[in-house]
Amino acid sequence: MGSVSRKRYALVGTGGRSGFFYMAIVRDFKDTPELVAFCDTNQTRMDYANSRLQELGHSALPTYKAIDFDRMIEETRPDEVIVTTIDRTHNKYIVRAMELGCNVVSEKPMTIDIPRCNEIFNAIERTGQKLRVTFNYRYAPHNTKVYELISSGAIGTVNSVAFQWDLNTSHGADYFRRWHRDKRNSGGLLVHKSTHHFDLVNFWLQSRPDTVVAMGDLRFYGRENAERRGVTKFYTRAHGSENAKDDPFAVHLEDNPQLKALYLDAEKEDGYHRDQSVFGDGISIEDTMGVMVRYKSGAILTYSLTAYSPVEGFRVVFTGTKGRLELEVVEKSYINSGGEQSHEGSLERRSILLRPMFGTPTEIEIPVSGGHHGGGDPQLHNDIFGTPEPDPFNRAASHIDGALSILTGIAANKSMNTGQTVRVDDLINIR
Helix, strand or coil, rough: CCCCCCCEEEEEECCCHHHHHHHHHHEEEEEEEEEEEEEEEEEHHHHHHHHHHHHHCCCCCEEEHHHHHHHHHHHCCEEEECCCCCCHHHHHHHHHHHHCEEEEEEECCCCCCHHHHHHHHHHHHHHHCCCCCHHHHHHHHHHHHHHHHHHHCCCCCEEEEEEEEEEECCCHHHHCCCHHHHHHHCHHHHHHCCCHHHHHHHHHHCCCCEEEEEEECCCCCCCHHHHCCCCCCCCCCCCCCCCCCCCCCCCCCHHHHHHHHHHHHHHHHHHCCCCCCCCCCCCCCCCCEEEEEEEECCCCCEEEEEEECCCCCCCCCCCCEEEEEEEEEEEECCCCCCCCCCCCCCEEEEEEEECCCCCCECCCCCCCCCHHHHHHHHHHHHHCCCCCCCCCCCCEEEEEHHHHHHHHHHHHHHHHCCCCCEEEEHHHCCC
16 A cells, blocks of 8 residues: 655745744644745745754755745645745735645635725635634633533523633733734734634634624834833834833843744844834724624624733633633733743643533633643644544634634724624625
8 A cells, every 4th residue: 555645835935923834833733734935025035944843853944035936836745835924924925825736725814904904705616725714712611611602502592702812921922022013014903813702702602703793903002102101211112212121011032042033033034123112103903893793693792802901811701692601811921922831822821611501610621731822732733734533512713714713803993983883794695
């Protein structure tokens, strides 16, 4: 019997998030997938990715500049392309990879607006290729347990969801230092970050958003807000700035080997500054947001996101016809340094409390699972790169799931701009 051919992967976008994928392939799934090429606008970042592979005894991969994406596909013949570029370019590489005969694994969010979403849907229909969106939060045991409890009817029909997500002054501030601060790149936090949260609600309720209304402002970050609070020392970026030395919001790239290699050493090629001041000019995303959503199921979600909290984590409360379910998760602080040494999604504590309508409250046991994002990352990796067993929870996310998760945020952005309630089906037709 001949050996089974290994699935071939090429990766485009070798910034901070890419290591989540390429390190898993070469370290944890040596016999199943095969990594064949890197692609990026920046050669320094690709060289750094190769140096990390070589530290594990893996050969350096061929590297291709973004302009040579088509040539990479032709020469290295990947079966799938992993897309971890900045959000506004996801659609570009998803569509072109499909046109060249590849399936795609995309980092979330799938894309940032309706025109780009339509491009992706049209490409899937035209080519017949497949797209997966990597929602690792679905796989975290506490989130899966909530799905299991709601599906079992433990609280009856869910009518109300109250969801509060807090990003702290380390993780939350980080979105205001880098490319995410420009809404044209990220769609704002209601698309970039909240795609996780809105996907979880879709997943938990097994429903989709119907109408959305939202409010949001930049209330803490940005120069104007700092001036109102009496700040007088300003700077453009932390590196080389005297004013940044005693700023607790500053990130010093030279002090972190991975950040230095990925960004400070790479600046000479593209001029991108990873350490911009969170109290500088040019920030066009919100840091304080509130959203209300009515779902097709009839449930109503009230959601808040704050990006400058003293605590990192979330609390979600479901109220149904037979009781109430409470999930609380406190996460450790981190800054995305582009590798497994960060503590992204590592937990301080978590709890699930079931309150039956006329019964005694019960603390629900949560299965223990190692890995970041509450134990979700290893399970997601195995689902993509390993040999997964059938999943009774259907956690693998398709392009439909990817679209539904961003539609709440896209509708919320429109609502913030217009002051009106937005009907999701008026934005795009998803069958």
